[in-house]
Amino acid sequence: MEDTQTQEKTGFQHLFMQLNRAYAAKCFSQMTELGIHPGQIPILLLLAKRVEMSQREIAEELCVxxxxxxxxxxRMEKAGLIGRRHDEKDQRITRIFLTDQGYEMKKKVAEQIELNERYAFMGFSDAEKCLFRRFMEQIVANISCIPEEKTENLQEKERLTSD
Incomplete structure (x- = not known):
């Protein structure tokens, strides 16, 4: 059995956090240089696909x-990346859309993301990348099964560790 210090440095939790921090730090720096906050990227990419949406639809789609x-x-409107207009059928609803400047930003962001992915997966074969994606999707699905309760179910813990 590994000692606690070794386990902390080699455990999946540590690796997930290390990966997330390293990638987020790089992306934050790059996106700030481009003139966009990384948290705005999902909205930018979503509006590029869906053309226009209400704020409620955006929130639901992004689970925020x-x-x-x-x-x-x-903030994005102030930066000139998006605009607003009233819905033609229901004037109470405001539709959000990308401006020409927003589409230009989306193009720059997409190019940077693609370049970052090429760097991140240097040395990986197509089969390995496919397998990695499959593993990540499975991990995401498995995480949704983690109980919210703070008390541990010892039988569940024993079942998981005996596999």
Missing amino acids: KPPTVNVMVQ
Whole structure:
């Protein structure tokens, strides 16, 4: 059995966090240099696909709270990346859309993301990349099965560790 210190440095939790921090730090720096906050990228990519959406639709699609979307939309509008217009059928609804400047930013962001992925997967074969994607998808699905309760179910823990 590994000692606690070794386990902390080699465990999956440590590797996930290390990967996330390293990638997020690189992306934050690059996106800031491009003139966009990394948290705004999902909205940028979503609007590029869907053309226009209400803030509520954006929040639902991205699984974030409407006030979070509101703050991002205000900042993106101030930066000239998005615009707003009233829905033709229901004037109470405001539609959010990318401006020409927003589409240009989306293009730059997509190019940077593609370049980052090429760097991240240097030395991986197509089969390995496919397998890695499959593993990550399975991990995401498995994480959704982790119970929310703070108390541990010892039988479940024993079942998982005996596999």
